[in-house]
Amino acid sequence: MSSTELPSVPAAHVLPQVATVRVAEGERLRSVGLPGVTLTVRSRPPRREGLPPALYVHGLGGSSLNWSALMERLDGVVDSEAVDLPGFGDSPPPDDGDYSLTAHARAVIRYLDASGRGPVHLFGNSLGGAVSTRVAAVRPDLVRTLTLVSPALPELRVQRTAVPTGLLAVPGVTALFTRLTRKWTAEQRVRGVLQLCYGEPGRVTPEGFRDAVQEMERRLQLPYFWDAMTRSARGLVNAYTLGGQHALWRQAERVLAPTLLVYGGRDQLVGYRMCSRAARAFRDSRLLTLPDAGHVAMMEYPDVVARGFRELLAEVEGREPDPGRPGAGTGSGAPTENSGS
Template identity: 30%
Template sequence: MITEPRARRAPPSKVPRPARGWLSAALRLLVAALLCVLLVVALSWVRMLWVEDRSPRQAAPAQGRWLHAHDVELYVQEFGDPAAPPMVLTHGTGAWSGTWDQNVQAMAAAGYRVIAVDLPPFGFSTRPAARDYSRCAQARRIIGLIDALKLGPVTLLGHSYGGGPAAEAAMLQPDRVRHLILVDAAIGLLENPAPAKSGGVVAGLFGIRPLRTALIATVGTQPLFSEFWLRKFVARKEVVTSSRTEIYRKPFVLDGFTASLGDWAVQFAGESGRSLSERPEGFRRLPMPLTLVWGQEDTITPLSQARTLQQLVAGSRLLVLPGVGHIPQIEDPALFNLRMAEVLRYP
C-alpha cells in the first residue's frame, strides 16, 4: 500500500534578528524611562517630607495675624488707616496675601483699610479638618472674616480663583458687601449645569490621595517648576523673576502643604453648577455695584468671559488693561494700581 507523503508543515514564523534587537532595545529604554520617573517621584516625595515641616505660626510673616472664620483660622495682612473703609482681597491659585506686595500700599493710599487674606489651602491659613475647599465653603470663610473684623459691609476684590468665592460670598450675604470687584476672575458660568461625570482612569488615579500628592510633589510644589508654571499665567514673561517666584513659594514649607493642594484640586475640578456664582441668574440678581478689571491678553480667563459677566449685571463696568494677561497686578503694577485707585475713589 502506497501512502502519499505528508505535507510538510511550514516552520513557525520567527521575528528577524534585527527586529528582535530593536524590540529588546525599546523595552530596555522603556524600563529605564519608567525607573527614572519612579526615581524622580521618590526624590520629590522625600524632598516634600524634608521641607514641609513647619506650622503656619512658625512660617508666616510676623506682620500678619489669624482670625477665626467659619471652620478655620484665616491669616490676614492689613494695610492703611484702621478707620478707613474696609477692603478685602482674595487671591488666585498658588498665590497668598504676600503676592499683593506691589499693590496694597496704593490701595491704602486711595483711602482704604486693605485686608489681604489667605484662602486655604493656599498661604498660611489653617486647613479645614473636613478638607472642604468648595466654593461655598470658601465663601462662608470670607463672610466669617468680614464678621470677625466687625467692620460692616466691605469692598470685596477677588482675583482669578478667588473671584469665585468672592462672588459667592456677595450672593450669599449681600449685606456684607458694598462693592464687588472681580479681576480676571475664574467664575465658570454654566447656563445648564450637567451632572458631574466620571473622568476615567486618570481621574480615578488622581482620586487616590497618596498618588495625587506624589504627582503634585513632582510637578507642582517642586521648586524647579515654579517659574515655569507662573509664566503660564502671564503675558509679560519677564516679570517672572527669581525674587517674584520666591514670594509665591514661601508657603511651600508648611506641614502637609502639597497634600492639601491635591485635596483642593480634586474639588476645584469636580465642582459643576453647585454654586450660585456659577449660574447667570446669580449675577443678574447682584444688588451691589460690580466692577470688572481684566487683562486684555488673558488666555486663562479670556476677555470674552468678562464681557459675558458685564452683560449679566446691569450698570456694571469693565476696565480692560492693555498689554497684560491673567495677573495684571504683577505684570504692570503701575497701570493696575492707577486703574484700581480710580475704581476705589469713584465707585
Template identity: 25%
Template sequence: MLKSSPLTLVLLLTSVLLTSACSRHSIYETAIDWERSGAGLEASTINVGELDIAYLHNRETNNGDTVVLVHGFAANKDNWTRMAGELTDEFNVYAIDLPGHGDSSKPMDLGYRLEQQVSHLARIIKALNIETMHMMGNSMGGAITALYAATYPEQIKTAVLFNPAGILEYPSELTDLVLEGENPLIPSKPGDFKRLVDFAMEEKPFIPWPILGVMEEKAIANQAINEVIFADIRDAGLNTDFRDTIKLTQDPVLIVWGKKDRILDYRNGEFFKQAIPGSQLILLDDIGHAPMIETPEESAQLFLEFSKPYRSQID
C-alpha cells in the same frame, strides 16, 4: 510712604547674605517682611472657630473705607502686597489667606466649593468686625467675590473681579491640560513652580532665586490640599447655580481681565458682564492671569477710579 522695589529688594538680600549665614527660608522671610512693610502692611492671625486665619492689614489705620482682597486658587495673601501698597494711604486693607491656603489652617475635610468658601469668608469678615467694604478677588477669589456680593449685598460697596473663575463658555490652555491629566497649577516636583509662574503671568515680577526656591517648596508641600480644593471647585464653570446667583447682584461690579490669560480665557468676561446687572468690563493688553501682580499700579488705579463715587471719603 516708603514703597519697596526690585532694586531695594536686591540690595536688602545682598546685605543679608553678606552679613549673616542665613538660610534660604530666613532670606525669604526677610524679603516678604520688607515687601509688606514697604506696602504699609503687617501680618496677623485670628482664630475663627476651629480655624487659624492669617491676614495682612494696615500698619497704621486711617479714616478711609475698608478693602478686602481675596486671592486665587493655590495662592495667598501676599499676591496683593504690591497693589495694596498703592492703597494703604487711603484705605484700610485686609488681604486674607483663605482656609486651605497660605499660613491659614488647611483642614482636608472643610469643604472648598465656591459657595462654601463664601461662607468661610463671611465668618472671617465677621470675626474681623468688618461691616462694609470694597472687595476685590482674583481667579477663584474673583468667583468668591462675585458670589459674596450677590449673597451679602448690604456689606459690599463695590466689587472688582480680576480674571474671575466661575464661567467657562470659552475653554483655555489650562482646560485642555487638565483634560489630558496634567495640572500646571499644582506643583509636585522641582521646576514646576517656575513653570506655573511662566504659565500664569505674561508680565512676570522680579523674584530673586532664594525666594523662588522657598515658594516652590511651599507649593509642593501643599500639593495634597491643593488637589482637594481644585476637585471641589473644578466644576464651578459648568454650574448654572453660579450664574443664577450672580444675576442677583445689586452692587457696582468692575470686571478686569488680562487678554493673555492662559488659565481662564478673557472672552468669558463678556458672559460675566451679561450675567451681573450694570457691571463694567475692562480688558488689559499684554497682561496674563494676575493683573494685580503684573501691573499693580494700573490695577489699583482702575479700582480707585471705579470706586470713587461709592466711597465714604471722596477726595
C-alpha cells in the same frame, strides 16, 4: 473670634518644621480663629485713620502675598486686609476638610461677620473671584464694591492651556502628577507657574523670582499642600455644575455692588472673551481690559489696577479722583482698554 498677632516668623507657630512666610515691608500677619477654620490675615496699616475697609481674596494655589503690590498702592485709599483661604498661604486646613467654593465663601463671610469690618471693598482673583462673587450675591450687606481680576466663572469652551489645572479635580491625577514631577526643583515649578499666569514673565524682578522660589519651597513642605490644591480645584469644578440659585452666573446677576471687572488679553486660564459676558451679567459693572496682562493683573500691572479701582471708588463716592495721586485716572466709568504700559 480670637486673633493672635504673628511675629516675623509666623509659620513657627503653626508648623515648626516649615520655613518662614514672607512679610513685605509695612505688612503684618495675624492668625484669626473662627468656627471650623483658622485664617491668617495679612494687613497693611492705612496711611490715615478712617479709610474704608477692603478685603482681598486670592486664587487657586495663591496666597495673600498675591495682593501685596496692590495693597501698597492703595494704602492711602482703603484700609487693606488680605486673607489666606483655608489650606493656603499660612492658613491651616479647615477642620472638616471641606474645600468647596461654598466653604471658602463661608470662611470669608465668617471673618467679615466676626471682624465687623463690613461692608468692605471686596477684591477677588481667579478662584477668589468666584468666591467673592458668591459672597457678594448671598451677603450684599457685607460688600460695598466688588473688584474681580480674571474671576473663575464657568466657561463653555475652556482654553487648552487651562485644561491641566482643571484636571487636578479628577481623582488620581494629582498623585500621578506628583510622581511625574517629584524631581522638579522649586525653581522649575515657579518658572512654570510664571509662564502660565503672567502675560509677560520677564516683568518679574530677580528679587520677586527669588521670593517666589522660597515660598514654593516652603509650601511644598506642607503635608496638606496637594490636598488643598486638589480639593479646591474639585470644589470649583463642582460649582460650575450647579444650577438654579446656586449657579455662579445666576449669582453674578444678583450682585448689587458696583463692580470692576479686570481681564488680561494673555490670560491662559480664564478666557479673555469672557469679559463681555461678565460685563452683561454684573448689573452695575465697569470693564478694564489689559491686552498684555495674564491671569494676575494685580501683580503684573498693580498701578493700572489701582487706578481702575480709584476710578470706581470716585464714581461711587460721587467725586473725581485726585490727579495729584500716583495712579489717579479720569473716572469715566466706561469700558477701558489699557496696554498696561
